[in-house]
Amino acid sequence: MVETGERILVVGPSWVGDMVMAQSLFKTLKGRDPQARIGVVAPAWSQPILERMDEVDEVAGLEVGHGEFGWAPRRRLAASLRERFDRAIVLPRxxxxxLVPFLARIPRRTGFLGEQRYALLNDRRRLDKAVLDQTVKRFVALGLTAEEAATGDFAIPRPALRRDDVNLTALRERLGLSERPAIAMMPGAEYGPAKQWPLAYFRTLAETLVDDGYEVRVLGGPKDAGAGETIAAGLGHVHNLCGQTRLADAVDLLADCRQAVTNDSGLMHVAAAAGTRVQAVYGSSSPAYTPPLTDNAEVHYLALDCSPCFERNCPLGHTNCLKQLSPARVLAAIRAEG
Structure with a gap:
């Protein structure tokens, strides 16, 4: 059968949570044209996440270090993509x-105006932050016509990452996990400490959950290993898995958990997309701007006068938006679900 769908290249974002939220755009594009072929320009770390999205047909890896311009690899990638796509959607601003869609000579190039890139785009959109008040709305809007996106009143499909049961079985054996019902904890937040619930609170919660008959899995990257040890040290049935798993493994481990206690982080969005009940803790950020994209979540946010400040570090030096949010509150929410 001859392929008749539109060939669409999406330049993906650079953060885990944003890449998960980009699936809402991919779902929108496939919903409008089931025969569309979607390619995603993305850093290598994101490929395991993209491979769990049924809507993504191809990943074009861009090997550029964080903060690097990477002229040569961008030019090489553009050359490999030339004449292969009808349209490009550029999510980062x-x-x-x-640059890659421009150099690849993709006929239609859609994106928000910014950073003097007027010449690189030919379907230019102005970002109305009051109308498109969430990151995921901004992503989906670029897959719609300008007229459809203008009101901000459009459907947002929920991300859903595919689970690999074979990989999960292997993980459970390799990591020595038990048959207890599991709760995940994600204490990290790449953005900064103003988004991180105190580690002592995570540990207090872990102690009580073990007494309640749960296994606790602490998930995160290598940078979170110390935080994981603070939570897990000396506690039976608490596993510090930070730095021991790949991103794709996190999808399967989270899908296997009853609930997840998490800061506003990339792994929060992974947990939501994996179908796990999410207990989301917000400090300096806002659940109105980057909510977990699921109905199966409870948000813990104090909405103090000083928040959200969106700062990496508390400008007032006290982080009360997090310190005044007690482990007892989160425990009660977990127990309410059973």
Whole structure:
């Protein structure tokens, strides 16, 4: 059968949570044209996540270090993509992110104006932050016509990452996990400490959950290993898995958990997309701007006068938005679900 769908290249974002939220755009595009072929320009770390999205047909890896311009690899990638796509959608708002579709001579190039990239785009959109008040709305809007996106009143499909049961079985054996019902904890937040619930609170919660008959799995990257040890040290049935798993493994481990206690982080969005009940703790950020994209979540947010400040570090030096949010509150929410 001859392929008749539109060939669409999406330049993906650089953060885990944003890449998960980009699936809402992919779902929108496939919903409008089931025969569409979607390719995603993305860093290598994101490929395991993209492979769990049924809507993504191809990943074009861009090997550029964080903060690097990477002229040579961008030019090589553009050459490999030339004449293969009908349209490009550029999700990041940086100048360099729009370069690959331009160099690949993709006929229609859609993105928000910014960073003097007027010449690189030919379907230019102005970002109305009051209307498109969530990151995921901004992503989906770029897959719609300008007229459809203008009101901000459109459907947002929920991300859903595919689970690999074979991989999960292997993980359970390799990591020595038990048959107890599991609760995940994600104490990290790449953005900064103003988004991180105190480690002592995670540990207090872990102690009580073990007494309640749960296994606790602490998930995160290598940078979170110390935090994981603070939570897990000396506690039976608490596993510090930070740095011991791949991103794809996290999808399967989270899908296997009853609930997840998490800061506003990339892994929060992974947990939501994996179908896990999410207990989401917000400090300096806002659940109105980057909510977990699921109905199966409870948000813990104090909405103090000083929040959200969106700062990496508390500008007032006290982080009360997190310190005044007690482990007892989160425990009660977990127990309410049974």
């Amino acid at each position: 940086s100048w360099k992110s729009a």
